[in-house]
Each structure stands twice: as structure tokens, then as C-alpha cells.
Amino acid sequence: MENQNILSADKVIHDLLPQKFGLRGKLWTATLIIICLIGAYAYFLQLKNGLVVTNMGDYASWGIYISNFVFFVAISLVGSLITAIFRLSDVKWRTPLTRISEMIAVSAITFASLIIIVDMGRPERLVNLFTHGRLQSPIMWDVIVIGTYFCISLFLLYITLLPDLRIMIKAKEMIGKPFARLYRWLGSYWKGTEAQEKIRNRSITILCIIIIPVAFCIHTVTSWLFATTYRPGWDSTNFGAYFVSGAFLVGAGGVVVAMYVFRHVYKLEEYITEMHFEKMGRILVMLALLYLYFNVNEYLVPAFKMKKPEEVHLTELFTGEFAPLFWFAIFIGMIIPIIIMLFKKGRKPLPMFIAAVMVVIGAWFKRYLIVTPTLLHPFLPKHDAPERYSHYFPSWQEWAIAMGSLAGALLIITLLARIFPVISIYKTLTDENENAQK
Amino acid sequence: MKMLKNKSGFILLALLLTGIICNAQDSSKNEKKELQLNVSYYQPQNNIPYVLVTTKTKVERKFIGVKDLKVKVYLNAVTDSNLIQSFQSTKTGEERIYISPTFKAAWDAASSFTFIAIAEANKEFDETKGEGQVTKAKLEIDTGRTDETKNVIVNVKQLQDGEWIPAKDVEIKIAVKRSFGNLPIGDQETYTTDSTGAVTAEFKRDSLLGDGKGNLVLMARTEDNENFGNLFTEKIVNWGSPPVIDNTFNHRSLWATSSKTPIWLLGLAYSIIAGVWGTMVYLIFQLIRIRNLGKTVT
Numbered sequence: 001m002e003n004q005n006i007l008s009a010d011k012v013i014h015d016l017l018p019q020k021f022g023l024r025g026k027l028w029t030a031t032l033i034i035i036c037l038i039g040a041y042a043y044f045l046q047l048k049n050g051l052v053v054t055n056m057g058d059y060a061s062w063g064i065y066i067s068n069f070v071f072f073v074a075i076s077l078v079g080s081l082i083t084a085i086f087r088l089s090d091v092k093w094r095t096p097l098t099r100i101s102e103m104i105a106v107s108a109i110t111f112a113s114l115i116i117i118v119d120m121g122r123p124e125r126l127v128n129l130f131t132h133g134r135l136q137s138p139i140m141w142d143v144i145v146i147g148t149y150f151c152i153s154l155f156l157l158y159i160t161l162l163p164d165l166r167i168m169i170k171a172k173e174m175i176g177k178p179f180a181r182l183y184r185w186l187g188s189y190w191k192g193t194e195a196q197e198k199i200r201n202r203s204i205t206i207l208c209i210i211i212i213p214v215a216f217c218i219h220t221v222t223s224w225l226f227a228t229t230y231r232p233g234w235d236s237t238n239f240g241a242y243f244v245s246g247a248f249l250v251g252a253g254g255v256v257v258a259m260y261v262f263r264h265v266y267k268l269e270e271y272i273t274e275m276h277f278e279k280m281g282r283i284l285v286m287l288a289l290l291y292l293y294f295n296v297n298e299y300l301v302p303a304f305k306m307k308k309p310e311e312v313h314l315t316e317l318f319t320g321e322f323a324p325l326f327w328f329a330i331f332i333g334m335i336i337p338i339i340i341m342l343f344k345k346g347r348k349p350l351p352m353f354i355a356a357v358m359v360v361i362g363a364w365f366k367r368y369l370i371v372t373p374t375l376l377h378p379f380l381p382k383h384d385a386p387e388r389y390s391h392y393f394p395s396w397q398e399w400a401i402a403m404g405s406l407a408g409a410l411l412i413i414t415l416l417a418r419i420f421p422v423i424s425i426y427k428t429l430t431d432e433n434e435n436a437q438k
Numbered sequence: 439m440k441m442l443k444n445k446s447g448f449i450l451l452a453l454l455l456t457g458i459i460c461n462a463q464d465s466s467k468n469e470k471k472e473l474q475l476n477v478s479y480y481q482p483q484n485n486i487p488y489v490l491v492t493t494k495t496k497v498e499r500k501f502i503g504v505k506d507l508k509v510k511v512y513l514n515a516v517t518d519s520n521l522i523q524s525f526q527s528t529k530t531g532e533e534r535i536y537i538s539p540t541f542k543a544a545w546d547a548a549s550s551f552t553f554i555a556i557a558e559a560n561k562e563f564d565e566t567k568g569e570g571q572v573t574k575a576k577l578e579i580d581t582g583r584t585d586e587t588k589n590v591i592v593n594v595k596q597l598q599d600g601e602w603i604p605a606k607d608v609e610i611k612i613a614v615k616r617s618f619g620n621l622p623i624g625d626q627e628t629y630t631t632d633s634t635g636a637v638t639a640e641f642k643r644d645s646l647l648g649d650g651k652g653n654l655v656l657m658a659r660t661e662d663n664e665n666f667g668n669l670f671t672e673k674i675v676n677w678g679s680p681p682v683i684d685n686t687f688n689h690r691s692l693w694a695t696s697s698k699t700p701i702w703l704l705g706l707a708y709s710i711i712a713g714v715w716g717t718m719v720y721l722i723f724q725l726i727r728i729r730n731l732g733k734t735v736t
Contacts, residue, residue: 134696135707144707148714155721162728189732196728203724210717 009429013167016425017175018418019266025418032411039404042397043118051121053397058385060375060392064402065119067368071250072112072409073146073222074243074363078251079105079153080215083160084208093279095431096272096423100258102157103422104251107412109150111405116146118401138224145218152214156207159200162190163426179419219244226370232313233374242294246363249287253337253359256280258413260353262422271423274349281347281355285338288359292334313377321391322373325365333362471495473504475568477511477553479667484576489535491555491568493527503531508558511535513544516554527557549574549597573597575605575666579658579673581641588641588677590623592658594631596666604635608660612639614646615655615672621646623656641677648678 021029046053056063082101086094117123133140165187172180190196223243226234236242259280263272302310303318317326337355340346346355372392382390394402474494481487491511494501507527512520523535537545545551550573559565574597582589590612596605608631613620621643629637641656648654657672690700 132696135699135703136692136694136696141707144711148711148718151718152714155718159721159725189729191732191735193731193735196731199724199728199731203721206717206721210714214714 009432012428012432013171013425014174015266015268015271016421016423016428017168017171018179018421020176021418025265025414029411029414032407032414035407036404036411039401039407042400042404045397046118046121046401047123053395055392055395055398057389057392059378059382059389060372062119062371062375063392064368064394064398065115067364067371068402068405069112069115069119070222070243070367070370071364072108072115072405073218074247074250074367075254075360076105076108076112076149076153076251077215077219077244077247078108078255079156080208080211081248081251082255083156084211084215087204087208088212092431093276095427096268096276097255097259097280098160098427099157099420099424100262100422101251101255102153102160103413103416103420104254104258105153106150106157107409107416108254109146109153110412111409113146113150114408115402115405118405138221138228141221142218142225145214145221149211149214149218152207152211156204156211158186159203159207160424160427161420162187162200163192164421164424166190166192167425168421182419216244219247226374231374231379232310232377233370236298238294238297242291242298245287245291245294246366249284249291249334250360250363252280252284252287253356253363256284256352256356257360260349260356262417263349266422268423271428277349277352278344278347281341281352284352284356284359285341288334288338288341292330292338295330295334309379313373316373316377317369322369326369329362329366329369331362332358333366334359337362470564471562473507473557473563473566474501475509475555475557475566477555477568477570478662479553479570479572480670481576481667482670484578484669484671487537489522489537489553489570491525491533491535493531493533493557495563503527503529504563505529505531507560507563509533510556510558512554512556513537513541514552514554516556522553549599570667571665572667573665575669576602577610577658577660577669577671579656579671581656581673581675582638590639590641590656590658592629592631592637592639594635594637594660594666594669596635604631604633605666606631606633606635608635608663608666610637610658610660612637612656612658614643615657620657643677646678647681648676650680652676652678652680654678 042053054063078101082094083098086098117126120126129140129143133143135141165183168175168183169180169188172183220240220243223239227236227239229235256277259272259276262268299314299317303314306314316322337359340351340355345351376390376392472495474492474496476492476494478490478492479487480490489511491509493504493507493509495504505527508524509527510524511522513522514520522537522541525533525535527533550571553570553572555568557563557566557568576595578593578595580591580593582591592610592612594605594608594610595602597603609628610631611620611622611628612624613622624640624642626639629639631637643654646654653674654677655672655674657670659668659670660666661668663669688694688698690698692700692703
């Protein structure tokens with residue numbers, strides 16, 4: 001760590017142990033629960049009345065739910081970015097970021113799985129996927145890879161938590177009783193012996209190695225759900241890399257937002273320092289430039305050729321109905337954050353937070369733009385279709401469910417942050433000891 | 439005052455124009471449309487003949503069927519005893535009339551006939567008469583080979599004084615029946631019979647796809663011939679090639695059912711799944727090892 005002030009073990013434990021929510025925390029949690037409940041009610045209406053409560057139709061058969069699904073899948077990549085890539089490349093300053101990114105990954109992949117079920121309309125038919133699933137279908141690959149990624153992410157979060165669980169069991173006087181039984185159930189067997197530590201370290205390394213290809217698979221396969229369908233805007237060989245680069249960007253943006261919020265709320269300025277924002281800022285700029293590069297490829301090359309079937313779709317994006325949203329996603333999601341973070345002052349915590357929020361919001365709308373406009377512009381001419389089929393705007397139920405799922409993901413992160421340390425206490429102590437020995 | 443005079447002028451002019459327009463409308467109401475009443479003779483496969491009566495009128499450059507017309511069809515003369523059938527036209531404007539067995543004696547006795555159709559007048563059409571004259575004839579189709587050449591031989595015979603004699607200079611179409619139309623057997627659209635009433639046409643459609651056994655249906659017909667009407671006959675020949683159906687439906691493919699997944703895909707997918715989940719199972723065992731190690735420490 002760059003801050004050379006060596007922190008005492010007691011202070012580290014005291015600072016990083018889970019803290020009870022204050023009034024703001026309670027209000028935040030209550031707000032999220034209310035949004036989730038509204039979403040649950042909207043979903044109840046959808047179950048009761050069918051997908052007719054949505055504004056999806058014959059053409060826009062994938063609406064805001066699938067946009068949300070792609071967004072969640074994208075943001076879940078952050079677990080592999082921070083934990084796996086940083087660990088394998090021995091990035092020393094990663095410690096305060098790994099737990100946060102693992103929590104984001106678990107919550108995002110959980111809701112990616114749930115929102116896809118919401119889109120099904122008849123959730124009980126999910127069973128058919130396992131009883132009659134075709135391995136030839138990219139949807140089947142997506143189900144397999146999402147399930148696998150969820151398990152790996154959960155396993156990674158758990159195994160890295162083990163030493164912290166021991167610390168929390170010992171520090172039950174400091175954190176109170178509410179979760180003591182849970183900590184004991186989860187980690188009472190962890191004694192921190194050399195043999196245990198060796199196995200744990202090796203297991204984490206193996207997990208970090210396998211999570212990277214699985215993470216690449218999940219994003220590539222999700223992109224193939226679109227790219228294997230012959231439609232304007234999706235018929236691209238670029239899609240896998242385009243999705244992976246976009247996922248890295250939004251995932252890193254999500255981590256920066258969470259870093260800023262936890263730093264501010266839990267007073268972790270000594271752990272999540274300006275140096276971390278500086279480093280993440282550089283990474284974020286690189287990722288935004290990379291994603292911008294893929295966007296140029298994705299839109300400029302077809303626009304240069306302007307093949308007739310693609311023309312309507314591209315014109316709608318550049319100057320038509322979707323133009324405000326398209327340019328919003330490009331400028332707010334990429335160009336303005338790049339400009340902010342290119343400057344050293346822009347890589348300070350607050351500007352970084354603002355830029356990262358822009359990246360995340362821009363990324364959400366970008367997913368909407370990937371899904372919906374293409375569906376509204378099929379290659380085949382529309383015959384005898386009502387005018388409303390040519391437009392799509394989500395119904396209130398769709399908004400409620402989508403916002404409920406976003407709130408649900410934030411709620412999981414909030415609850416995980418309440419129960420477990422957002423920064424690994426054990427790893428911080430180890431780093432501090434190493435710094436002291438130097 | 440001047441304005442008032444002007445106004446009265448306008449009113450007068452308007453009344454005059456209204457009168458003219460009304461008159462014009464009345465006269466157009468009285469004008470009846472022209473009815474096309476056609477009588478065509480058909481004899482498929484030298485079998486039971488029929489007469490097709492069409493009631494059509496021209497609307498915006500198109501002939502469309504006229505319905506609800508009362509039409510009577512007579513054989514040779516317009517008398518009650520010669521009435522073959524009366525009918526009311528449908529919206530298609532086409533009615534197929536079969537000659538009743540009561541006319542057998544008259545039919546067998548003569549070789550030429552006149553079919554007369556009379557449509558009764560109604561609000562739209564005046565009474566209209568249509569006629570069709572026909573001489574009894576028959577088409578015979580046969581095949582033959584000269585060296586490597588396949589030939590189709592068609593004979594046309596007409597009835598004259600109780601005897602079937604060759605009919606010369608009759609235009610015939612010879613074709614192969616296909617699903618959506620008739621394919622001429624050679625380069626010519628039509629053939630004309632010689633003095634023997636015969637036509638020999640070379641079959642140039644080699645390797646034409648036939649039915650399951652390679653059979654083709656050859657067909658000869660006259661179309662609206664002024665003497666013989668529409669004659670039609672066909673013959674099945676084994677000149678086609680049977681279809682070789684390359685049915686990949688039940689093969690392993692990316693578009694087949696789950697039980698027909700390609701082997702390479704199964705191998706690839708299962709090895710990836712086994713690789714990742716095998717590692718996961720190994721890691722779970724490692725976790726169990728950590729747990730067991732923890733139990734041994736006091």
C-alpha cells in the first residue's frame with residue numbers, strides 16, 4: 001500500500017468488522033426492500049395475467065428484462081477482473097477491492113438468473129429446459145455457464161472469507177450476537193493452520209484460473225444469444241469481444257461506485273485510498289477506450305457499407321427514434337467518463353465516483369439499445385402488424401420488475417456488507433505485517 | 439342590389455347544373471352493362487364431356503364473374519325438350535353442365551352439336567345468348583422410341599358419318615404434368631396434326647424428376663379448338679428419374695432434436711463441463727480437507 005502508516009491489528013479489526021446500520025443505512029435498506037416489494041407485486045400481476053401486462057409483442061419480444069439480464073451478466077464479470085486477474089498478476093493494491101467485487105459478482109449473477117426466469121412468463125416451464133434441453137441451443141449454454149459462474153463466484157467469496165470468519169467469531173463481543181451463529185456455522189473449522197492456509201491459497205489460485213475462462217464464456221455465450229440470430233445489429237462476428245469489453249467496463253465502474261460508497265459510509269479512507277481511485281481510474285479509462293473501439297467497429301463499419309436491411313436500424317440509432325438514447329449511452333457511458341478520468345484531478349474519489357456512475361448508467365441504456373431496436377427492425381417486412389408493434393416502451397410492471405431486480409441486487413450487496421467485512425481483514429493484516437517488515 | 443342580382447344568377451346556374459347532373463345520373467342508371475356469355479366444350483380423357491358456361495362482364499379492364507343470372511342451356515335448339523339445364527350463376531361466373539342421360543339418343547345419333555346458352559335479362563344486363571359448336575372427337579396418346587430418342591405420338595380423330603377419321607391441322611399442346619403447371623416436352627409450344635391426324639413429338643426432358651418410381655404423366659390437349667373444343671388425355675410413362683431424397687432430418691445436426699446432437703458438440707461441451715465441474719468437485723474436496731484439518735486442531 002502506498003500509505004506507509006502502519007496500522008495496528010486492533011485498529012484494522014475494529015475498522016473493518018461489519019458495522020450496524022445507522023439511520024441512513026436503515027433508510028437505504030428499507031427503500032430497497034420497498035422497491036423490491038413493488039417489483040414482486042408487479043411480478044405477481046405478470047404471473048396472474050401473463051406477459052400481456054408487458055408492452056412486449058410480436059417484434060419486441062425481448063424487452064427491458066433481457067436488457068437487464070445482459071446488464072447483470074456484464075456487471076458480474078467484475079469478480080473475475082479484480083479477484084482473479086489482479087491476483088494472478090500479483091497486483092499488490094487489490095486487497096480493499098477484492099471482497100467488494102466478489103459481492104457485486106454474486107449479487108449480479110443471482111439476479112441475472114432470476115430476471116431471465118421473469119422473462120419466461122411461465123416460470124414452471126424452466127424445468128423443460130433440463131428435461132428437454134438441446135445442447136445445440138445457445139440458450140442452453142447460457143443456462144449452464146450462468147449456473148457454473150454463480151457457483152464459482154459463491155465459492156470464491158466463501159473461501160476468501162474463511163480467515164475473516166475466524167476473526168469475527170473471536171470478535172463477537174465487538175460485533176454483537178446477531179450473526180455469531182452464522183459465522184460459527186460457516187467457519188468454525190478454520191483454525192488458520194499452515195496446512196489449511198496452504199490448501200486455501202492453492203484453491204483460490206485454481207478458482208482464479210478457472211473463473212477467467214468461465215467469465216469470458218458467460219459473456220461470449222450471452223453475446224451469441226444475439227449474434228447467432230440473423231438480424232440487423234446482431235449479425236456480427238465482433239459480438240463476443242464487444243460484450244466482454246463492455247462487461248469489463250461496467251464491472252469496473254460498479255466497483256468504483258461501491259468503493260466510493262463504502263469508503264464514505266464506513267469511513268474507510270485509510271484502506272480505500274486515493275491511490276486506489278487513481279489506479280482504478282487508469283484501468284477504467286483503458287477499458288472505456290477499448291469498449292469505444294469495439295463500438296466504432298460495431299457501428300461505423302456497417303454504417304460505411306449501409307446495406308439496405310441494416311440502414312433502417314442504423315438510421316434509427318444515429319438520427320431516429322433511438323438517437324437520444326444512443327448518443328446518451330455513447331457520451332455518458334464512454335466519452336465523458338474518459339475525458340474526466342484522463343486528467344489526474346479526474347481520478348480523485350468524487351470525480352471518479354461521478355464518472356463511474358455515468359459508466360454504469362450508460363451501460364444499462366447501452367444494453368437496452370443492443371436488445372430493443374434490432375427487434376423492432378426485422379429483415380422480413382412487417383405485414384398486417386398494428387402500428388404499436390413497431391414501437392416499444394416498457395409498461396409500469398416491466399419498469400417495476402426491472403427496478404425491483406436492480407434494487408434486489410443492491411440489497412444483496414447491502415446485506416452482505418452488513419454481515420461480512422467489505423474489505424478482507426485477514427489480507428489487510430497480512431499486507432500490514434509485510435509493510436511493517438519492510 | 440347589384441349583389442342580390444349576382445346571387446340570384448348564381449342560384450339559377452346552380453339549379454340548372456343540378457338538373458343536368460341528375461339527368462346524367464338517371465341516364466347512366468338506365469345504361470346496362472355488356473355480358474359475356476361463353477360456352478366451351480370439354481372432354482377429359484375421352485370420357486364424359488361437359489360444357490362450361492361462363493357469365494362475365496368487364497369492370498375496370500378486368501373480366502369478373504356475374505352472379506345471380508338465370509341461365510338456360512340447350513342442345514341444338516331453343517326448345518323446352520332440348521333444355522339440358524338451367525341454373526343461377528354464382529360469383530365465380532362459371533358453371534359446369536353435364537349432359538343428362540335423357541339426351542343419349544340425340545347424342546349418339548349425331549357427330550356435331552350446338553350448345554346454346556341464354557341468360558335472362560335483369561336490372562344490369564339485357565338478355566344475352568351464347569353459342570358453342572362442337573364436333574365429336576377424341577385424342578389418343580402413345581409413346582415410341584427411335585434409337586435413343588423418346589417420342590410422344592398423339593392421334594386426333596373426329597366422328598364423321600358414324601366413322602372415326604383422322605383430323606388434320608389440329609393444334610395440340612403436349613406437355614408433362616408438374617405440380618404447378620405443365621412443362622412442354624420439347625422446344626415447341628404447340629404441334630399440328632398431319633394428314634393422318636397424328637403428331638410425333640420428341641421428348642427432350644431427360645432426367646426430369648418423376649414420382650417415387652420415376653413415373654411422369656404425359657398430357658396432350660386441344661385448347662378452345664373451334665371444331666373440337668377442349669380435349670384432353672394423359673398417359674403415365676416411366677421416363678423420369680426417381681427422386682433421391684437426402685433426408686437429413688434424422689441425422690445429427692445443430693438443428694435436430696436433443697437426442698440428435700452432433701457428436702463433436704457433445705464431446706466439446708461435455709469435456710468443458712467436465713473440466714470445470716471436475717475442478718469444482720476437486721475444490722469441494724479441498725474444502726472438506728480444510729474442515730477435517732480444522733477438527734484435528736484443538
